[in-house]
Amino acid sequence: MSKTTGEIQPVARGVFSLPPYDRRPPWLLGGWCPACNEYYFPRPPYCRSCLGPVQEVSLGSRGTIYSFTVIRTKAPFGLPTPYSVGYIDLTEKPLRVFCMLDPGAVDRLRVGQTVRLAVEPLGQNAQGEPCLRPFFTPCADEHTGEGL
Amino acid sequence: MGSAVIAGIGMTAFGRHPGRSLIDMAAEAARQALKDAGIAPSRIDACFFANALAGRLFGDFTVGQNVSWDVGINRVPVVNVENACTSGSTALYLAYNAVAAGQADAVLAVGAEKMYVPEFGLINSGMNELDTQLGLVAPASFALRAVRHMNEFGTTAEQLARVSVKNRRHAQNNPCAQFRDPVTVDEVLSAPMIVDPLTRLQCCPIADGAAAVVVCSPRGTPHPARAVTIHTALLTSGSYENPQDLTSWETDYRTCRRAYERAGIGPEDLDVVEVHDAFSISEILHYEALGLCNTGEGGRLVAEGATELGGRCPVNVSGGLLSRGHPVGATGIAQACEIVTQLRSEAGARQVDNAKVGLAQCMGGDKAGDTKSCTVAVFSV
Numbered sequence: 001m002s003k004t005t006g007e008i009q010p011v012a013r014g015v016f017s018l019p020p021y022d023r024r025p026p027w028l029l030g031g032w033c034p035a036c037n038e039y040y041f042p043r044p045p046y047c048r049s050c051l052g053p054v055q056e057v058s059l060g061s062r063g064t065i066y067s068f069t070v071i072r073t074k075a076p077f078g079l080p081t082p083y084s085v086g087y088i089d090l091t092e093k094p095l096r097v098f099c100m101l102d103p104g105a106v107d108r109l110r111v112g113q114t115v116r117l118a119v120e121p122l123g124q125n126a127q128g129e130p131c132l133r134p135f136f137t138p139c140a141d142e143h144t145g146e147g148l
Numbered sequence: 149m150g151s152a153v154i155a156g157i158g159m160t161a162f163g164r165h166p167g168r169s170l171i172d173m174a175a176e177a178a179r180q181a182l183k184d185a186g187i188a189p190s191r192i193d194a195c196f197f198a199n200a201l202a203g204r205l206f207g208d209f210t211v212g213q214n215v216s217w218d219v220g221i222n223r224v225p226v227v228n229v230e231n232a233c234t235s236g237s238t239a240l241y242l243a244y245n246a247v248a249a250g251q252a253d254a255v256l257a258v259g260a261e262k263m264y265v266p267e268f269g270l271i272n273s274g275m276n277e278l279d280t281q282l283g284l285v286a287p288a289s290f291a292l293r294a295v296r297h298m299n300e301f302g303t304t305a306e307q308l309a310r311v312s313v314k315n316r317r318h319a320q321n322n323p324c325a326q327f328r329d330p331v332t333v334d335e336v337l338s339a340p341m342i343v344d345p346l347t348r349l350q351c352c353p354i355a356d357g358a359a360a361v362v363v364c365s366p367r368g369t370p371h372p373a374r375a376v377t378i379h380t381a382l383l384t385s386g387s388y389e390n391p392q393d394l395t396s397w398e399t400d401y402r403t404c405r406r407a408y409e410r411a412g413i414g415p416e417d418l419d420v421v422e423v424h425d426a427f428s429i430s431e432i433l434h435y436e437a438l439g440l441c442n443t444g445e446g447g448r449l450v451a452e453g454a455t456e457l458g459g460r461c462p463v464n465v466s467g468g469l470l471s472r473g474h475p476v477g478a479t480g481i482a483q484a485c486e487i488v489t490q491l492r493s494e495a496g497a498r499q500v501d502n503a504k505v506g507l508a509q510c511m512g513g514d515k516a517g518d519t520k521s522c523t524v525a526v527f528s529v
Contacts, residue, residue, distance in 0.1 A: 011281050011282070012278055012281060015278065039390075040390075041390075042278050066296065066391075066394070067292045067293070067295045067296040067299070067394055068292070068295060069288050069291035069292050069294075069295055069343050069344050069345075070343070070344045071283065071285060071287075071288055071342075071343050072340075072341050072342060072343065072344070073270065073285075073287075073342050073343070074269070075283070076269070076270070076272070076280075076283065076285065077281065077283070079283055083283055085282065085283050085284055085288055085292070086292065087292060087394065087517065089391070094390075094391075095390050095391065096390055096391030096392065096517065098279050098282065098284060098516075098517065099282060100282050100283050111295065111296070111299045123283075125281070126275060126276075126281070133282065134282075
């Protein structure tokens with residue numbers, strides 16, 4: 001992670017942990033309703049079941065690819081062409097979340113692959129400023145999901 | 149039995165109309181529909197006008213009042229409807245409800261869109277949505293379904309391409325369709341890749357165009373012999389539950405099932421169907437939701453020709469969105485226009501023999517891996 005990462009704003013707040021990461025992987029942030037034991041991503045202000053407050057919780061750093069695709073047409077937000085997006089089944093929480101996938105790994109992605117979260121400067125925000133975006137990247141050792 | 153009928157239809161050709169305004173196109177379709185119905189503007193009790201993009205593209209709003217007054221309709225309620233790709237079918241739903249509830253005797257529903265503007269780009273699910281900011285563009289949300297469907301059921305790239313080939317073949321005989329030249333499976337597969345595995349010829353083109361219907365009570369139509377009964381017109385929204393199964397859209401299945409229940413029919417009763425083939429994979433998923441085949445078998449259904457003109461259940465004989473083009477606000481009403489034309493046996497070379505029962509299905513928006521809006525309407529003569 002470059003030193004300047006900490007000065008660049010996240011694409012959205014409350015979606016992923018912010019640097020510095022101290023050699024831990026970044027993690028996704030979501031919501032949890034303690035009354036309903038319901039998890040959310042992204043975190044809504046109130047629970048959709050009981051309308052009570054939702055706590056911010058870590059959703060972990062790992063998952064498996066449920067589906068993915070590669071966008072080869074002109075990219076929005078100054079993202080690289082091509083880039084990839086997908087749905088990830090999170091390992092730690094019962095959620096299937098939409099996220100970007102590593103634009104440097106578009107030729108190595110497959111359904112069922114284990115992935116971990118990364119956060120790097122990627123494209124621009126709606127105001128045209130460089131920003132941090134979260135993306136999942138293939139784990140070095142796909143069998144164990146280890147290998148950060 | 150339904151308590152509302154479509155008495156008149158009207159539609160502009162869909163395509164590139166640089167010299168025409170949104171209001172001009174919408175008024176043309178509305179005028180045609182009123183004349184077709186034989187109903188004077190002064191008899192219209194309400195107007196629902198569907199449009200999705202004029203606010204963003206042109207800074208226009210409350211366009212429906214401009215359109216309705218251009219066809220001589222004033223003083224009555226006019227509602228401007230935006231529901232993404234189901235804007236038009238939502239206007240039809242509102243018109244049907246107004247008449248079925250006895251609140252109105254004759255209602256005009258118009259849908260129109262003008263999309264051929266410089267730098268239009270790709271549609272997304274809203275600029276401020278997190279999904280959009282993480283790179284989700286409309287074709288990608290369908291490509292994600294295609295990849296998963298191929299993975300789970302063995303659906304092939306060729307089967308996907310067959311949807312585009314079939315709809316182009318149908319479009320040859322529809323003068324309102326934007327693209328009418330036939331294409332081959334090889335041409336579809338070798339077209340530029342937009343979002344894996346969807347090539348350009350598997351993505352519906354944008355278009356300018358308008359469509360309109362006059363909905364009235366069964367006794368309110370001057371030409372009962374040409375009226376088409378609306379048995380139900382349903383609108384639902386997504387469940388947004390997590391996780392979403394990207395291969396079988398619960399919202400689509402739920403809406404189709406309810407429409408069958410309300411109309412008292414099943415998939416075996418359908419003679420002609422229009423579905424929201426925004427992308428090749430969409431049509432395959434809608435076959436399955438409609439029960440035209442089992443879940444996972446949609447690719448095989450199109451490959452065996454069951455949904456071609458002359459097949460067991462012809463789908464998108466108009467050419468569908470893939471060939472007609474997708475002027476977002478107009479599409480849902482254009483689908484109804486096609487079904488009415490078929491049930492009146494006025495579709496010429498693309499006529500489905502002895503068509504008595506038709507269905508139109510549409511979907512709009514994307515949220516949490518679900519659709520925001522789904523419509524199904526059932527018609528008969």
